[in-house]
Amino acid sequence: MIRLAMLGALLFPLLAPAALTVENGADNRLKIKEDGVELFLKDDIVLMDAAWKGLVSPMSGKPVAEQSDGAAVTSWKSEKGTVIRRVTASPEKVSVVWEYEFAPDIPGGRYIELTMIGIADNFVLPETAGSGNALGSSKSGFTVATKKTPELVLNFKGSPSAWALQDHRGTAWLRNLRLWHFRDYTPKGVRGKACLTIGGTRADIADADDTGAGTEYDNVRLALPLQVTDRSLPAVVTVDPAEVIRKYDGAMFGLNYDWPGMARVNPYTEAAKPGTPFDGNYRKELAGVPLPLNRAAGSDSQFFQWKKTLGPFEGRAPHKTIGWGAEVPQKYGLLEWIASTRRLDPAAQFVWVVNMVRETPEDARDLAEFLTGGPDTVWGRKRIGLGFREPVAPVIWELGNELDYSANSLYTGEHYSAECKKFIAAIRSVIPDAKFAAHAVTAPWNERSEGKWPEFNRIVLRELGPELSYISFHPYYRGMPPSAIAPYIESLRQDIAACPNPKIRIFISEHGKWPPGSEPNWKRNWYQTHALIGCLDTAEWIIYCLSRPEIAAMTYHNMSAGPWGLIYKDEKGRYFGTGITDLFRLLGKVPYGSEVVASGVTGEYTAFNADQSYSAAAMKSADGETLYLLLNNMLPTTERPTEFRISGGSWKLKSAEALSAPNLHSHNSAEERPIAIAPLKVETGVPLSKLTIPAKSLVLLTLTK
Numbered sequence: 001m002i003r004l005a006m007l008g009a010l011l012f013p014l015l016a017p018a019a020l021t022v023e024n025g026a027d028n029r030l031k032i033k034e035d036g037v038e039l040f041l042k043d044d045i046v047l048m049d050a051a052w053k054g055l056v057s058p059m060s061g062k063p064v065a066e067q068s069d070g071a072a073v074t075s076w077k078s079e080k081g082t083v084i085r086r087v088t089a090s091p092e093k094v095s096v097v098w099e100y101e102f103a104p105d106i107p108g109g110r111y112i113e114l115t116m117i118g119i120a121d122n123f124v125l126p127e128t129a130g131s132g133n134a135l136g137s138s139k140s141g142f143t144v145a146t147k148k149t150p151e152l153v154l155n156f157k158g159s160p161s162a163w164a165l166q167d168h169r170g171t172a173w174l175r176n177l178r179l180w181h182f183r184d185y186t187p188k189g190v191r192g193k194a195c196l197t198i199g200g201t202r203a204d205i206a207d208a209d210d211t212g213a214g215t216e217y218d219n220v221r222l223a224l225p226l227q228v229t230d231r232s233l234p235a236v237v238t239v240d241p242a243e244v245i246r247k248y249d250g251a252m253f254g255l256n257y258d259w260p261g262m263a264r265v266n267p268y269t270e271a272a273k274p275g276t277p278f279d280g281n282y283r284k285e286l287a288g289v290p291l292p293l294n295r296a297a298g299s300d301s302q303f304f305q306w307k308k309t310l311g312p313f314e315g316r317a318p319h320k321t322i323g324w325g326a327e328v329p330q331k332y333g334l335l336e337w338i339a340s341t342r343r344l345d346p347a348a349q350f351v352w353v354v355n356m357v358r359e360t361p362e363d364a365r366d367l368a369e370f371l372t373g374g375p376d377t378v379w380g381r382k383r384i385g386l387g388f389r390e391p392v393a394p395v396i397w398e399l400g401n402e403l404d405y406s407a408n409s410l411y412t413g414e415h416y417s418a419e420c421k422k423f424i425a426a427i428r429s430v431i432p433d434a435k436f437a438a439h440a441v442t443a444p445w446n447e448r449s450e451g452k453w454p455e456f457n458r459i460v461l462r463e464l465g466p467e468l469s470y471i472s473f474h475p476y477y478r479g480m481p482p483s484a485i486a487p488y489i490e491s492l493r494q495d496i497a498a499c500p501n502p503k504i505r506i507f508i509s510e511h512g513k514w515p516p517g518s519e520p521n522w523k524r525n526w527y528q529t530h531a532l533i534g535c536l537d538t539a540e541w542i543i544y545c546l547s548r549p550e551i552a553a554m555t556y557h558n559m560s561a562g563p564w565g566l567i568y569k570d571e572k573g574r575y576f577g578t579g580i581t582d583l584f585r586l587l588g589k590v591p592y593g594s595e596v597v598a599s600g601v602t603g604e605y606t607a608f609n610a611d612q613s614y615s616a617a618a619m620k621s622a623d624g625e626t627l628y629l630l631l632n633n634m635l636p637t638t639e640r641p642t643e644f645r646i647s648g649g650s651w652k653l654k655s656a657e658a659l660s661a662p663n664l665h666s667h668n669s670a671e672e673r674p675i676a677i678a679p680l681k682v683e684t685g686v687p688l689s690k691l692t693i694p695a696k697s698l699v700l701l702t703l704t705k
Contacts, residue, residue: 043098
């Protein structure tokens, strides 16, 4: 940051601030200029359908213009839509507020898009042209560099959802930048506004740490860390080994994978098959991490085309695996994923997220045959020819990813269900007993999903219920604590109970700590997902989910993907495992198949609310001879002297170990590994009655009768 500031001073020495002006073009669209040079122009608000086709464009009509309280007010009114635009301007700052209203029940309406063109030649931009990637994205605001100003403020305060400045220099239909803001249209109609201020100072932007980055958490206020000055707070843990809640199933400790992220840590230098040379450092960093359930993938699943990732690297057809990625041959493909996962855990099972946007039901049918077919089938023969003699049948086929939320789809419940039926039929034509998961509403707390919960879920359960084994949901925390997410889990449980197939269970196919902050500075907090604070936040979520028998499976986001990861490569190409690897190692010390039994915690900051900082889970081995206690103390400096009340006789302490680090923000790198599992100094072989749980620690106690 210091280097950038110094560079700015050298590039812009002793220059007076550039003057901002705004004017109406001949078409009554805005032109915003800096010292007479165009920055943004041609504002427009359009109601679009799911294919991004304009349905209602009020600003294409004849406007009415007037002056009101120092603002230039322009109004457009049509039968189905109205826009009122208010502009105030000074040399230091231009502010525009668009108010809009669209009538209810407009056929095909999906979302409302506000755009302005940014003149790329007048900004300081990366040399490589983008095809839609965001130069900045936020609900609050960010700065951009123009040819005249190193940090021009774009402030969106007052807008209901995020804005983005997109680089479309590589897109044939624009070859420029696009300032973009949109929200969903609902059948009830929409009335709203969008606010843009250009100029001013960084202090004008809403506090960047108040909200989560990206649109899913636009409406979520990230909680400040709990401030507790006590050095010690007593608590009581109760356990009833006779009351069984559910199984401690390995499927609860699965992982999600990200195609672009895994390409960066690919352990192969050639197309993979069983026995292909494999990077030993990759194996070393993930040694001892169980991989019981493995999902591919998240949003990138709707870009990934599996047929283009088969065979030798040099023969693979190029394609993107995410919207902002490059169109190149993908060296980490379907078979690299299967081979590398089974190399680490031969018992690993798989979840495949069906690409319902860029692939067809026929592609899904071919994939089912490729993964499970014998030598007498076309695609089975291809798999065997590539070195994979044994079939690899996914235990879950997940139908698309967040298709109600992605700007590329925005499916309604009816449309999603109808499309799912096509893919289900195609896959079951090869695997008659294939198990399917359909997804619930994405980020229901966000305005973009307003009005969808629970109706979308109920439509999906009604239309697809008999075909489903699971319904998937993607909660991220601790922008929202588990107590704030719990009502959505309960809502799903109740809707499942009332649907045609009450045996459906919940699949949490993405979960992880959401790092605080917003663009363009969000990256500075990415480490928090896998710092000690992220490990303890994730442990809190897992402990909560172990108390919910309706949750059948979970896949943590992610093995390696931007903010989230178990493994990364540093700038020198060195692999390193994050603290999340040790979290899953510790959780894996409890044998899968054990029984989760009733437990509870009392004391300060143990209630199930936003301030919860001490939680517990108890498991009993299948033979009933061993008891395991997980105790999660999230407070940074406060130990918890704990009294244990275990019904049904005494249990002797066999061992105690803790996942911890010097402080909550400690995080691993290739050079330092501050997060570690270490034994606690305790008296073993005696009945457990009292024990002090250290601050900032996840503790596993093993007890025997």
